[in-house]
Amino acid sequence: MSDKIKIRRILTEAFSQGKTEVLDELMTEDFVNHNAAPGMDTGRDGVKAVIRVERQGFPDLKVEIIRDFEDGEFVIQHVRLTGTHTGTVFGVEPTGRTISWNEMHIVKVRDGRVSDHWACNDLHVLLTQLGRMTPPDTSAFRQAAAGA
Template sequence: MNVNELRKLNTHFFDEVFRRRNVDAIDELLSDDFVEHTPAPGQDTGKQGAKEFIGQALAAFPDMDVEIEHEIAEGDTVATVVRFTGTHQGEFAGVPATGRKVSVYFIDVTRYRDGLCTEHWGLPDIGNLMVQLGAAPGGPR
């Protein structure tokens, strides 16, 4: 796979799953042996765990928007800086809905094989998210 094909696969994932809110597309976009290397607490590290976590995030932030700000592709891997914005309208990470608008960055590193995502490392700015939700010191109350 060349870097342009990798970028297209990566963008397609964000478009289909997050922008179109098609969580079921995960069944077709992730390999059966998919591994999440940075799962949320209690999250299964396989395809089903990714599907459940993303479904919970979309339910908590139903107006979520994603913007790919930077993307680097090399070999079989894409590194992406993504900005997620949305309104907290449902429980997320144990925090009840606040109605607050948030904007946070994530760094995603994704490996692909045969057109499917096989591995993922996600580094969310969870501290900043919790501050914006009022669940950590330094944010609105």
Template sequence: MSNKIKIRRILDEGFSQGNVDVLDELMTEDFVNHNAAPGMAPGRDGVKAVIKAERQGFPDLKVEVIRDFEDGEYVIQHVRLTGTHQGTVFGAEPTGRTISWNEIHIARVRDGRVSDHWACNDLHVLLMQLGKMTPPDTSAFRQAVVGS
């Protein structure tokens, strides 16, 4: 099984289906999430907590792999997460709206299991859709670009 397929199982079975036990199979015991959210453990248990929190807010959460690449021991993924905001998440009460945001993941695979993870995400896009962040004023930028 390719490393890309293993990583997709984390997204499909873990995040989209809520099966946190799959992490024990697919991540090393000394796994490190180098971009763990403040207050979250950087190991497997921290990822399990993220899955539970996101699925509490978005019980129908789905992760779509837009593209992924494998280069030796590294897998790079561009994914889109989509779900209906039905529960409290990130301090935001349910809105009933469909929310969508993008993430980039880099995973290192050692001995067939994920040992390290780095990420970059559209957290600002997510927070704006949840009503927890005001969109920035881009009028000056638009005026400079458009020239009106």
């Protein structure tokens, strides 16, 4: 089985189903999440905490893999997360709205297990949908496009 297929289980089983125990199988003992929030555990336990927080706010959270590919010892994933905001998350009481945001993940694989993780996510999109952030003023872009 390719690393890409194996690593998908982190998203499909751990994040989408809440089965955090699969992380012990799929991540090395010395795993490092290079994008952990300040003060957060950068190891597997930190990822388990992220899953618990996200699933508390979005119990029906699902991760759709838009595209993924392998490049040597790296697996790159573009994903969309979607869930109904029925629990408190990031200090926001439930809105009942369906929330969706995108993420990009790059993982380094060593001996068939993830040893390192880097990510970019649409946190501003998530926080805007939750009402924690005001959307940016994009009128200048619209005006420039109209004048082009």
